[in-house]
Amino acid sequence: MRPIETRYARSGDVRIAYQVVGQGSFDLVFVPGFISNLDLQWEDEGYSRLLKRLSAFSRLILFDKRGTGLSDRVDSHHLPSLETRMDDVRAVMDAAGSGRAAIFGTSEGAPMAMLFAATYPERTRALVLYGGYANFHKWVMPPERLEAFIATTETAWGTGATLPNFAPGRVDDPHFSRWWARFERLSASPTAAAALARMNAGIDVRDVLGTISAPTLLIHRRSDVRVDPEASRFLARKIPGARLVEIAGRDHPVWTGDVDRVADLVEEFLTGEPAVADTERVLAALLVTRIYDTAKLGDRMWGERSLRYQETWRMLVGRHGGRTSGTHGELMVSRFDGPARAVRCAAALREAAQQIGVASAQGVHVGEIELRGPPVGLTARVTMQLAGLAGRGDILASRLVADLVVGSGLHFVDAGRVSLDELEEPLPVVHATSEQHLEPACRQKARPAEPAALTARESEVVNLIADGKSNAAIAAELSLSEHTVKRHVANILLKLDLPSRAAAAAFSARHTGSDGP
Numbered sequence: 001m002r003p004i005e006t007r008y009a010r011s012g013d014v015r016i017a018y019q020v021v022g023q024g025s026f027d028l029v030f031v032p033g034f035i036s037n038l039d040l041q042w043e044d045e046g047y048s049r050l051l052k053r054l055s056a057f058s059r060l061i062l063f064d065k066r067g068t069g070l071s072d073r074v075d076s077h078h079l080p081s082l083e084t085r086m087d088d089v090r091a092v093m094d095a096a097g098s099g100r101a102a103i104f105g106t107s108e109g110a111p112m113a114m115l116f117a118a119t120y121p122e123r124t125r126a127l128v129l130y131g132g133y134a135n136f137h138k139w140v141m142p143p144e145r146l147e148a149f150i151a152t153t154e155t156a157w158g159t160g161a162t163l164p165n166f167a168p169g170r171v172d173d174p175h176f177s178r179w180w181a182r183f184e185r186l187s188a189s190p191t192a193a194a195a196l197a198r199m200n201a202g203i204d205v206r207d208v209l210g211t212i213s214a215p216t217l218l219i220h221r222r223s224d225v226r227v228d229p230e231a232s233r234f235l236a237r238k239i240p241g242a243r244l245v246e247i248a249g250r251d252h253p254v255w256t257g258d259v260d261r262v263a264d265l266v267e268e269f270l271t272g273e274p275a276v277a278d279t280e281r282v283l284a285a286l287l288v289t290r291i292y293d294t295a296k297l298g299d300r301m302w303g304e305r306s307l308r309y310q311e312t313w314r315m316l317v318g319r320h321g322g323r324t325s326g327t328h329g330e331l332m333v334s335r336f337d338g339p340a341r342a343v344r345c346a347a348a349l350r351e352a353a354q355q356i357g358v359a360s361a362q363g364v365h366v367g368e369i370e371l372r373g374p375p376v377g378l379t380a381r382v383t384m385q386l387a388g389l390a391g392r393g394d395i396l397a398s399r400l401v402a403d404l405v406v407g408s409g410l411h412f413v414d415a416g417r418v419s420l421d422e423l424e425e426p427l428p429v430v431h432a433t434s435e436q437h438l439e440p441a442c443r444q445k446a447r448p449a450e451p452a453a454l455t456a457r458e459s460e461v462v463n464l465i466a467d468g469k470s471n472a473a474i475a476a477e478l479s480l481s482e483h484t485v486k487r488h489v490a491n492i493l494l495k496l497d498l499p500s501r502a503a504a505a506a507f508s509a510r511h512t513g514s515d516g517p
Contacts, residue, residue: 017038017071018092024055033108034107035184037183049376065112076191110132121212129232134235135204140231162180210239221250222248286334289387316348354468365382385421411433417429
């Protein structure tokens with residue numbers, strides 16, 4: 001994408017930075033929240049995705065509010081009123097040659113958008129408010145919490161310390177956490193951030209709500225961590241004809257979570273037509289592999305094993321017909337054309353982790369992703385959350401994965417439902433079982449397990465399992481094919497009525513210990 005040109009509009013004695021993107025049939029002014037940076041926002045996957053979606057059906061006008069990003073700073077001793085800041089919208093529209101526009105106000109930008117719509121009804125085509133509110137102290141934070149937040153900005157600004165206040169669901173995402181720290185530093189200084197917080201604390205536009213005449217859409221996340229959803233419910237009651245849509249999620253910034261859901265709602269409201277399906281998106285299976293150090297190996301040994309595992313990961317993903325899509329800290333993301341390949345690859349990766357000596361946990365999910373570039377969006381985040389919820393050695397998959405691989409020979413065990421931030425309902429999940437494609441789907445009534453039930457060859461195999469050897473290693477030692485070893489393992493589990501290789505290893509150790517070597 002070519003660089004976006006940044007220009008400056010004069011609003012009184014202040015210069016306001018703005019950009020214009022897209023060539024749609026109507027103008028859409030995006031009023032950002034607490035802080036922003038016109039250049040940096042294009043570097044975040046979610047933010048750039050949202051802006052590209054909006055500019056696909058409109059002429060999108062972006063700007064940094066005074067005191068933030070590329071615009072002039074404010075005097076912390078003489079803070080401007082909301083009316084003065086609201087007039088920055090008019091100045092940007094004038095500079096961009098926009099006589100009338102739809103106004104999209106997000107978070108702290110929503111009160112400014114509401115005041116503009118009430119003050120300039122002839123220039124307001126429609127109004128969209130995301131995560132908005134009419135009174136700061138009532139629906140965002142009371143005075144005592146505000147002072148604690150300001151104290152954080154004055155002591156830890158630029159480190160990403162405010163991220164839990166806005167997007168707790170992204171705290172464990174190291175890539176996003178680093179971006180957020182830069183976002184803080186490049187959007188405002190500590191002094192400016194504190195001044196902005198104090199400016200926002202004075203917001204109260206409740207008296208103007210009844211005078212807004214523009215068609216209005218309200219969007220609010222049902223578990224929003226920063227702005228109480230009651231704020232939008234109040235707006236829906238007070239703004240004539242306003243429509244409220246509550247969506248799943250708790251992370252507050254509009255560019256986090258399911259940005260396509262937000263863009264779909266905005267596009268349909270402003271154009272009168274449902275959003276057109278994106279031909280650049282495809283259905284794919286994602287596998288997220290998480291490794292971690294439970295043995296306290298030390299930095300050097302852990303680094304060596306981690307590097308070795310990543311090399312093995314790339315090799316196994318390719319061998320199973322997948323493509324590696326990058327890493328996020330200790331998370332490794334890969335994509336496959338079908339879920340069966342993803343699950344089989346996960347099983348191979350689990351075995352590799354055991355051999356290398358690292359702990360692994362994996363998540364598998366199916367959904368739409370971008371045809372080009374690394375997987376981002378809801379499908380990727382759900383898969384990462386599944387990997388985060390999976391226990392050591394587990395392959396935790398959505399029920400959809402199991403439904404799509406019926407007849408493949410893979411077996412799954414129901415694991416209940418999990419609640420994820422961005423989903424409307426709890427997600428049904430399953431565990432992929434060990435030796436899935438060869439273990440019996442159901443077992444007969446339990447019977448005593450006796451070593452005599454095994455053939456000589458099966459006894460050899462179970463002893464090698466107890467030694468921690470993989471199927472491939474057993475095949476090499478006994479001069480058998482790997483497929484034959486797998487069949488021996490399946491027969492051993494069936495004869496001894498055992499659930500897994502680990503149980504077979506324990507059985508062998510127990511009987512060897514009692515009978516002698």
